[in-house]
Amino acid sequence: MKKILVLHTGGTIAMKENEHGAVQPNLVNPLYSTIESLSSIASVTVDDYLNIPSPHMTPSLMIHLAKRLKERVDADQLDGIVVTHGTDTLEETAYLLDLVLNWDIPVVVTGAMRSSNELGSDGPHNLIASVRVAASDEAFGKGVLVVLNDEIHTAKNVTKTHSSNIATFQSPQYGPIGIVTKRGVFFHHTLSHRESHPIVQLTKNVALLKTYAGMDHSVIDAIGSSNIDGLVIEAFGQGNVPPAIMPALQQLIEQDIPIVLVSRCFSGVVQDTYAYEGGGRTLKELGVIFTNGLNGQKARLKLMVVLEKTSDRKELQQLFLN
Template sequence: MKQIVIITTGGTIAMVESTEGNGVKPQDPAALQSVLPLLTPYAQTRMEHILNLPSPHITPQEMYLIAQKVTECLAQIDTDGVVITHGTDTLEETAFFLDLVIQSDKPVVVTGAMRSHNELGADGPYNLVNAVRVAAHDQAKGLGTLVVFNDEIHTARQVTKTHTSNVATFQSPALGPIGHLSKKDIRFYRQEVVREKALPLVNPTATVALIKAAAGMDDSMIQWAIKQNYDGIVIEALGQGNLPPAMLPGIRQSLKQNIPIVLVSRCFNGSVQDIYAYVGGGKQLKEMGVIFASDLSGQKARIKLMLSLELNLPISLLKERFEKLI
C-alpha cells in the first residue's frame, strides 16, 4: 500500500463547537487521530502535528514552515504523498504557496472542513479520507498541489473559496475541478495543468500590499503603501484590467521608486489584458510598466510576488515570471 503522511496545521477540521454557546475553538490536534482507522483501506498513514492555528492566523512564515515539512516528508523514499489539513479561510493561499515551491512530483493534497469536529454533519473526516485516497492515486503525480473538498479535486492555481459556510465552498470558476471522487473510484478529467517554474523555498520577508479598486478611488492607498516602504503592490483592477484615473499618480510614483505593481482583475473569471486605451485603461497601464498577472486572483498574485521578490530580479524578468509563466 502507498505510504501517506498527514500534516495537521489546525483549522475548523481540528476545532469543536462549544455546547455552552461560546463558539467554535481549536482543540487538541491529536483528536484527528480518531480518523486514522478510516484510512486503512486506502493507504498506510502517519500523522504529524506541526501547527494548531485558525487559518486567519496563518502568515507566509507559517506557509514556509509547512512547505519545509512537506519537502522533508517527500524526500523520504518510503513516502508516496502528503496530505495537509488546513483552515479554509486562507487554504487557497497556502496551497498556491506549496504549488510554487514544492518541486517533487509526488502528490501533495490540501483539505479541511467547513464544519467543526463535533458539529452535526461534520465534513472533516470525510474530506480527510478523500484527500488520502487522492494522494495515494497514481494519476495525482505531477499535478502540483491539489485541493480536495466535497468529492472534488481542484488545482491550487484555480481553486478559491466561494461561500462563507457551504460545504461546497471550494470551486474553480474558470475551468472547474480536474477530477471527482465517488465511493468506488476516482476520476481525473484532465492531466494537463498549468505549472509554473518552481520558486526557491525561502522564508518570504518581502511586504506586498493588496489593494482592491472600486469606482471613484484615488491613489491614497498606493501612496500609503509607498510611505510604509512596501516592497510590492498588487491591485485588483476593474474588468479586464482598468483603473480610475485618480489612481494613476500613485502608480507612477511607485514605479518611479522601483516598487513593482502587479495587476489582476477583481472578477473571478477571465484574465487581465491591455485592451482599453483610455486614461486608466489596461493599455496605458501596461505601457507605464504595470505587470499583468493573467488569471491569478489578488491573494495568489500577492503570494507569488512575495516569493518572486526574494530572487532580486530586475523588473523585466519579474514581469516575465508573471506574464509568461516561467
Template sequence: MKKVVVMTTGGTIAMKYDPVTQGLIPAVSGDDLIEAVPALREIAEVEVVEFSNVPSGHITPQMMFDLAKMADRYAEREDVSGIVVTHGTDTLEETAYMLGLAVKTNKPVCLTGAMRGASETGPDGPANILAAVMVAASDEALGKGALLIFNDEIHAAAEVTKTHTTSCATFHSPGWGPIGDIYFDRVVFRRQPLNLEKICPAVLAEDVCLLKTYAGMDVYLFKMLAEKPVQGLVVEALGCGNVPPAVKEGIEYVRSRDIPVVLASRVHTGRVVPAYSYFGSARSMEASKIILGGELTGQKARIKLMLALGLTKDNEELRRFFDN
C-alpha cells in the same frame, strides 16, 4: 500498503464548540482527526505530523513557506507516497497555491479542510480527509502539482477559490471546473493541469500588499505604501485591468519608487488584458512598466510576487514569472 504523511495546521476541521465562548475554537489534535476516520486504515498507512493548530486566518505566508519546506522533507523519504495537509478554509487556497509553486517534489501534495467543526452535526472533515488520503495514495496524482480536495472534488491549486462563506460546496474553479472526482472506490482524473511552474527561493519577501480597486478610490493608500516602502504591490483592478483616474496616479507613484506593481482583476474569471486605451486602462499604464497578472486572483498574485521577489528584484525578470 502506501504511506501518506498528514500534516495538520488547524482550522475548522480541528475545532469544537466551546460553551463558554459560544463558538468554535481549536480543540482537536492531529491524531484525533485520524482516529475519527477508521476507513483510512484500508487506504494507506498514515503518519501524522502536527505543524500547528490555529485558525487559517492566523496562518502567515511565512508559515505557508515553512510548510512547503516541511512537505519536501517528508516527500524525500522513499517510504512516503504522498502528503496531505489539513487546513482552515479561509486561506486554504493561498496555502495551496504557495505549495504548488514552492514544493519541489513530484509526489502528490493534497490540501483539505472542513466547513463544519468536529462537534457539529454532520461534520465534513472526516470525509474530506479520507478523500485527500485516497488522492495522495493514487499513482495518477503524481505530477499534477498541489491539489485541493473538497466535497469529493479535486481542484488544481492555481485555479480554485472559496466561493461561499458557509457551504460545504464552497470550493470551485471558476471557468475551469474540477480536474477530477473521488468516488467510494476510486479516484478519477479528467485532465492534467497545465503550466505547473515552480518558484523556489531561499527566502520569502513578506512585505507585499494587496489593494482592491473600488469606484471613487483615491491615491492615499498608494502613497502610504510607497512611503513605507513595501517590497511589492498587487492591485485588483476593475474588469480586464482598468482603474479610476486617481488609482492610475497612485500606481504610477508607487512605480516611481521602483516598487513592482502587479495588476490583477477583482472579476472571478478571465485575464487582465490591455483592451482599452483610456486614462486608467491597463494600456494607459504600460509606460510605468506595471506587470499584468494574467488569470490570477489578487491573493494568488500576491503569493507569486512574494516568492518571485525572493529570487529577483528586477522588474522585467519579475514580469516573466507572470507571463507564464
C-alpha cells in the same frame, strides 16, 4: 501499500463546537478517530505540526510548512502527503506550497466547513477522500491539489467562494480537474504548465489593494510610504483603475516598485484593452505587470516568491504570464 503522511495545521477541521455554539480549537484532534479507518487505503502516519485557526496562518509559516514537508519526505520516503488546514487561507497555503515544492509526489490540501461535532460534519469525509487522492497513481506529477466535497482542484485555480457552504471551493472558468467517487479517483484534465521556484525564505513586503469607485491617490501614497517591495492591485473588469491613482502608481514604478495587476472579478483575465486614463492600455504603457488569471491573494504570494529571484520588470512580466 503506499506511505501517506497526514500533517495537521489546525482550522475548523480540527475544532469542536461548544455548548454555546462557538467553534474553537480542540486540544485533541478529532480526526484521530478517522485516521484509524484509513488502514485499508494506505499506511498513514500523522504529524500534529500546528493547531492554529486559518486566519493565523502567515507566508512565513507556509514556508516553514514546506520545509517540514521536505524533511518528512526525505526521512520517511513518503508516497504522498495530506495537509489539513483551515479554509479561510487554505488556497493561499496550497498555492505557495505549489510554487516552492519542486517534486512530483502528490500533496493534497483539505479542510472542513463544519466542525467535528456539528451535524453533517464534512471533515472526516474530506480527509478520507484526500488520502485516497494522495495514494492515487494518477495524482503523481499534478502539483499541489485541493480536495473537498469529492472534487479535486489545482492549487493555482481554486478559491473559496462561499462563507459557509460546504461546496465553497471552486475553480472559476476551469472547474475541478477530477472527482472522488465510491469506486475510485478519476482525473479528466490537468494543467498545461507547472512552475516551481524552490526558495527557502520570504523577505519581501508586498501589499494588496482592491480598487473602488472614487478611489484617490491617498491610499496608494500611504502604502508607498510603508517600505513595500511590491504592490498587487485588484482592478475593475479587464484591468482598469480610477484615473486619480495613476500619478501615484507612476511614482511607485519610478521608484522601481513593481505593480502587479489582477481583476477583482470572479473570472477572467486582465488585458490592455482600454486606452483612456486609468485603462488597461495606459497601465501597460506605464509599466504595470499583467497577470494571467490569478486572484489577488495568490498574485501577492507569487510576487513575494519571484522577488526573491529577480526584480527585473521584464522578467517579472514573463513569469506572471505563466
